[in-house]
Amino acid sequence: MRSILSLMVCFTLMACQSTVVDAKNTANAAESVGFSSQRLDRIAPAMQSYIDQGKLAGTLTLVARNGKIVYLNAQGMQDKEAGIPMSEDTIFRIYSMSKPVTAVAAMTLWEQGKFHMFDPIAKYLPELANMKVYVSGSGDDMVVEDAKSPIRIIDLFMHTSGFSYGFSNSEVDKLYKKMLSKPDELNRDNILTKFAELPLTHQPGTAWNYGVSTDIIGFLVEKLSGKKLGEYMQETIFRPLGMKDTGFYVPADKVDRLTQIYSADKTGQTIVMEKEPVGDFMSDPKIHNAGGGLVSTMQDYFTFAQMMLNGGEINGVRILGRKTVEYMSSNHLPKNLIPYSKTSQGEGYGLAMSVTVDPELAGFMTSKGDFGWGGAASTYFRVDPEEQIVMISMAQFVPIGFHRYHDDFRNLVYQALID
16 A cells, blocks of 8 residues: 655746637537536636635636536646646546545446445455454553444445544544555555554444545455456446546556646645655556545546436446436435534535535535535545536645635536526
8 A cells, every 4th residue: 555644845836827628619518508608717717816826736627517518627737847737638646536436336346236235344354353443542551342333334435434544633543644654564465454453433333434444445346356446447437438547557658647746835835745645656556545546537537427427327338327326326324423524514425425415504505415525636526416517626736625726616616507
């Protein structure tokens, strides 16, 4: 497993530029599906403001309705230091936007009866039996107790398993940080055992906690398919859908299209991120990081998102059944766990994606049933079945939410609806 820790250095200013692809055609398409092209044009100056302030190097934004792309705009730079403009075929590290893709891969097996949602994961991955749960203390004085129930597969999809990521300063997360800081000691043979040695943050099914749950779903896919995760995804999702630039690393002949990645220094200034999360994406990793290891392009991810909006099919190619997608994009959290976090009012959780359950409580314009997720480097997508909208924004700044450009983007999309 590649390290999730990061370091940061160096910052250079360059002129920014914006390109709207086939503006006349997208404007006509906008009006034909109930968008105002003039109001959609408000997106560009909002994104440009983040670029002009030096917060983001560049952005790539897309809006589609009824399967038609009505707005597509590349702004700023893919790599400021090298002077490479952002473009439609720029390759992005999508990090946790890998999770819905992994979920789809798993659901192709679920449809075949290979597993059931309420099966204990230990039925397939026995290393994860007999888990312990954190109670109190730290270090040698840490107190744990037996898990009162097994981790179910649906708990992994919903992040109610009790696994964590090491993102906080909790005693459990300190153990994750220690383990993940030594990637050379982790391999395909011991990774599940290493996870099993760490206590869960809570009893399975009793709370929502973001963690390596989707990574474990990836190991489940490998166990049931007999193939490495990326290979299975290529066979069942990427090649059938024509997602030619999506995978767990960037081939040498495409490296010039991979974005530079940025973060902030201690003063909040944007700088180049020297040691990016999950490695450099330049070679095929021994362990495919199901929760955050994919790279992709705007066109590829749009194809994936539109497939989901269409109920599992696009361009005559069916990946999942309609009811399967409905199941994935429905809230599965009990009422006492909604919202899944304090900053996500009105949001429940489906399978590897958040789902809007109460638009009146959300901090954005939205619809009931809207679903999607984001990635650590400020990539973001939402699918709105009620309005038949797909919206995707791509940038490369860690962490997501430091510059909340995607919040502006989301509202700017909805304010442009006029039907």
